[in-house]
């Protein structure tokens with residue numbers, strides 16, 4: 605599969621880099637990885653909108669929808685890749701809400717868990733958002749997902765749901781599960 609050529613003047617956003625990672629825009633060629641790794645039950649059950657199994661066509665539509673949303677609304681969804689060789693590791697994204705907050709979401713392929721990648725990618729996305737003037741982020745995790753709770757705590761998020769959030773639907777579970785809501789207020793950059 606090939607990407608369609610982009611129009612001239614339609615510049616591809618630059619990758620955001622960290623010590624070990626490059627966060628680059630999604631491409632249609634990522635669909636097989638997204639479907640295979642995102643559709644694994646261990647991943648899909650912990651996010652809202654990935655079915656398990658996940659058809660490749662669904663991932664292609666996700667790529668197209670997120671790229672369109674970036675132009676229309678400003679959403680920034682990026683592939684998390686290993687900087688040394690470009691290997692895909694997962695996905696991270698920010699989505700604007702009407703109230704001015706931006707929602708952070710992410711997942712990693714199971715083989716990439718436990719190496720600090722989610723925290724490293726999250727810190728880079730937050731720093732980039734801060735540089736663009738974003739001052740409030742939201743995020744959440746299902747109550748039975750302590751790894752994501754820990755990632756968000758390491759990034760500075762705090763709970764905003766008074767101890768228990770509403771149940772949310774997960775396509776990976778095909779059911780509703782208790783969910784926790786968190787937020788991060790970012791200090792503006794001082795000049």
Ligand SMILES: CC(C)(COP(=O)(O)OP(=O)(O)OC[C@H]1O[C@@H](n2cnc3c(N)ncnc32)[C@H](O)[C@@H]1OP(=O)(O)O)[C@@H](O)C(=O)NCCC(=O)NCCS
Nearest residue numbers: 647650711712717718719720721722723745750751752754
């Ligand atoms: C959540 C997820 C992104 C974490 O990725 P990761 O790269 O392994 O995360 P990090 O290594 O940066 O940090 C994980 C932290 O959780 C901790 N952790 C992992 N499993 C845990 C568990 N069962 N109980 C408590 N803490 C746990 C780790 O020890 C680590 O904390 P530490 O640095 O203090 O030791 C990954 O597990 C994933 O993709 N899960 C499925 C999808 C998902 O949950 N997405 C988020 C939706 S809210």
